[in-house]
Amino acid sequence: MAIQVYNTLTRRKEPFQPLEDGVVRMYVCGPTVYDKAHLGHAMSVMVYDIIRRYLEYRGYTVRHVMNYTDVDDKIIRRARELGEDPMALAEHYIEEFERHIRELGLLQPHVKPRVSQEIPWIVRIVEGLIEKNFAYVLEGGDVYFHVPQKPDYGKLSGRRLEDLQEGFRIEPDPRKKHPADFALWKAAKPGEPSWDSPWGPGRPGWHIECSAMNIHHLGEQIDIHGGGQDLIFPHHENEIAQSEAYTGKAPFVRYWLHNGLLMVGDTKMAKSEGNFVTIDDFLKEHEADVLRMMVLQSHYRRPLLFNEATVHQAEAALERLRGGMRPAFPQAPGLDAARVHELNHQAEEARRAFEEAMDDDFNTPAALAALFTLVRHINQARDAGATDAQLRKAQATLLELAGVFGLTLTPEGPATGDIAPFVDLLLEVRQELRRQKMWALADRIRDGLARLGIQVEDTPHGTVWRRKS
Ligand SMILES: [Zn+2]
Structure with missing residues (x-):
């Protein structure tokens, strides 16, 4: 049976069928690099890391793109506060995030485009949108996307044009033709980074970068687009409008996946809330697999609660999984053939349950439960006197499936290897x-x-x- 994925666009689970057999084009919105990254950022990239690992396990070739937003109002504002050059500030935090990717054990995306390096593509797409009457230029060089021109606007978020109050607040500009119209290109202001364009010097609006990077690096239609639920509106809604208007092809994205947010109490972890834990601070106290286990213990579409209890739960769960890899007792007498056969069968059963859970919209808590059952069977066999050779097959299955999650269970791992x-x-x-x-x-x-x-x-x-x- 095919993998089933929940699609935000259609609001239901659908059989996963990529455009090209065996190949998955996956784009994930990456960080805006203006300050130290926190666990909310780490959680989002980790969710798609786990999804990618599972798709690869199922035999797909995944082409994974994650962008860095290195041109943005927040970066410019922060650079001004610090008296620094915005591009240098962004570069610094890109380097930090690259370190986080390594320290968190994340697979490297195949392409990590930056806005500052995609300007020709952005300009080309904005020009195309103007030609097709989906966008207009104001005096001074601002370019806006004209939302009423795209009658199906709102289909991802389920919002109707009439009640798009948020849109009004985000970009108030009395010169806009419609209050929901959003900026594709912003005319240069003194002291801001800017690039030449047919409409004069300026810089891109936020949303256009992801349309441009998708089309440039993955093509006009892709399979999976991921990001946090807080990006559904307006960011992803606008991405769809821009991309489909420019290419004339729909759907731009076959499966929209949105992860729940990292919560502290009932507030999302965010810079602006002041309730964040930086990735660096977390990794001073815990290994990266503890965070990975936290992410696995909650379904990706649900909010993930961050507190002492959930961290401890993750630590205990990790320890329990690793317990399955303990060697046989030194003088183990060995089990009879039927009992070994039973253990090996239990390992096969665990793999089947693991795949069934993951095929069901990447249900990691259920897949983890299959691994814990396998650990229990291994421990029972060891206690009954199994030798290392008799445990080997079941332990190899445990090791392999935990590896699909990106977890390290081996005694050679950092926890115990050296001692x-x-x-x-x-x-x-x-x-x-x-x-x-x-x-x-x-x-x-x-x-x-x-x-x-x-x-x-x-x-x-x-x-x-x-x-x-
Ligand atoms: Zn994006």
Whole structure:
């Protein structure tokens, strides 16, 4: 069965069928680079990272584009406050975001266009819109998109032209032909970055960049367009209007995907709300997989609540998954063939449940539940005396499916890799001490390890250790 995806445009789940067999053209609105990025930004890019990983797992070749908005009112305003050059400020925060992509373990988008490098495409599209009467030029060089010219405007957000009050507030300009008309090109003001155009020097409005970058890097029609739910209106509504008016082709986007927002209490995490945690601050305290686990534990279209409890839940869940990768007990006697067969069957069953959940509009909480069930089966088999060889197939499945989520479970990962040989050595010494009945010394090793966060457990099959969460 095909993957089902919820399409904001049609407000229902649809079978996923890309324009070209086996190829997915995916565009995700990226950050406006004017300040340190916070977890709200990280969450949005991570949602589409997980979706891309799953599509690749299902055999699709994904062409993934994410833009940097490096020309924008917010950047210009902030640069002015700091007495800096706006382009230099943007460059600085692009470099920071590039570091975040690496530190958060995100797959690199194949193209990361910037507004400042797309001006020829933007100008070409604005010219085309003027030619087709979808846009008009005002004296002074501002260019506006004329919304009433596009009768299906509002189809994504479900808003009618009559009640587009927001549009009036966003860009008040008494010279506009209609209050909902929005800027495609803004005439240059002193001290602002500007580029030459047929209408004089100026810079693009916000929405046109994404139409231009889509058409330039992915084509006139694409498969998936992603972004936060706060972008549905006006940004994505305007993108549709511009793109479809320019190309004459509809739909511009086959599947509109919108992620829920990161919430602190009942307010979205935002710079303007002052309730944000920067990516850097979060990563000082937690590994990146904790954030990834938080994102996975909530369906992407739902709001994601950020608080101490949800962070702890994610940490515990990560620890539980990693527990499935623990080796067999040193003196495990082994299971009979039927019991091993059962475990391997349970692993196949977990894969089937994982795929079924992910095929259903990327239902990551349900897919995670399948992985936890598999962990429980692995742990039961280990406790019953399975050898490493007998656990291998089920553990390989767990490792692979967690990898589809972008999670790192292996002991070679950053959490335990470097200390394992040393702990093993200490436990060997402890075992020898116990054999010689030097209990006090043996206990000192165990207690000392406990203080370092290593829990030692003596089982009928030998001694094992793990990191305490
Ligand atoms: Zn955009």
